[in-house]
Amino acid sequence: MNILVTGGAGFIGSNFVRHMIETYPNYYIVNYDLLTYAGNLENLKDIESHPNYTFVKGDINNRELVDYLIKLHSIDVVVNFAAESHVDRSITDPNIFVKSNVLGTQALLDVAKANKITKYVQVSTDEVYGSLGETGYFTEETPLAPNSPYSASKAGGDMLVRSYYETFGMNVNITRCSNNYGPYHFPEKLIPLMVTNALEGKELPIYGDGKNIRDWLHVKDHCAALDLVIHNGKPGEVYNVGGHNERTNNEIVHLIVEELGAPKKLIKYVEDRLGHDRRYAIDPTKLTTELGWKSKYTFETGIVETIQWYLDNQEWWKNIKEGTYQSYYEKQYGEK
């Protein structure tokens, strides 16, 4: 199988590329990524010269280049990770979210359709379902009700993918995963931000009352789910991905502080995120019963392993934090 992975230099995409290269010695992976602030080829340093792997820099909106690559490498499957992914950035600058997440998806679908590829997988998010109350779970039937410009743009992309199945009969799947954590997670997101700030002795900014709940899944469990969907997903179907690991942000931050032995006084409650969703929780029954997926990581082991990864790979995150990300951080949190 020859697979075009778009957005493969980001957090989940790079873990997925590594998973596929290690699992399938006969597959060929083309990683196509624009290398925005979030794209980082350091994430794939260990496999950059693997014979079954190649990287090409480009935008998913560049139809000519995507078309050329699909033909050149006889691509069978497209897996789209490419997106603007940070909710806070979508609040301050929504335009790029529509360009990459909506228009980019449509461009990719058009080129994939014209080349009659065998499968298109859209990597989406549970955030398209909006926010839950204290009980209940998101199923694949939950109506879409996105609340942030980020989730609205992801929902827009999902709707286009759905329409290419209904209108053109394209073999598509949409996956909607809960919050991922693990190695190579960009340090603007909650877990890597708190771990790296604690290591640097910086404040740990918790939005609002810290009682918002996220459903955490190790990135490698997400990659295994995507592998199953690529091979066994039924045409046109949506699959939710999650491992029943609900935690409040307060719990996450306290766990990190304790694990690192950092001073509790670093924790600082700051102004809430606008439109902050209260709770996400995934019902993964369809994925487990129809495709046989099961998460391998418990949160207790996964988080300790992840914190250790940040301890062992300080150069990786220090390079990011000392680069252009610094100016975003100062704008978002008002301090160095």
Ligand code: NAD
């Ligand atoms: P990320 O921000 O770490 O990576 C995104 C990658 O896409 C980067 O390498 C970036 O350079 C690339 N990219 C952005 N715009 C592009 C464009 N126009 N053309 C080509 N490449 C482009 O994001 P992530 O956390 O790895 O998320 C990957 C995907 O998974 C996203 O679609 C996101 O919506 C989805 N998702 C993420 C999570 C999570 O917890 N991180 C959960 C569920 C779903």
Ligand code: TDX
């Ligand atoms: O400094 C912070 N303080 C804080 O309290 C940051 C960055 C976050 N938070 C809170 C907001 C959320 O309740 O932590 C929670 C998690 O925040 P993020 O890491 O920004 O993730 P979230 O907004 O839940 O979205 C993530 O999961 C779904 C990914 O970034 C998305 O790409 C994915 O679709």
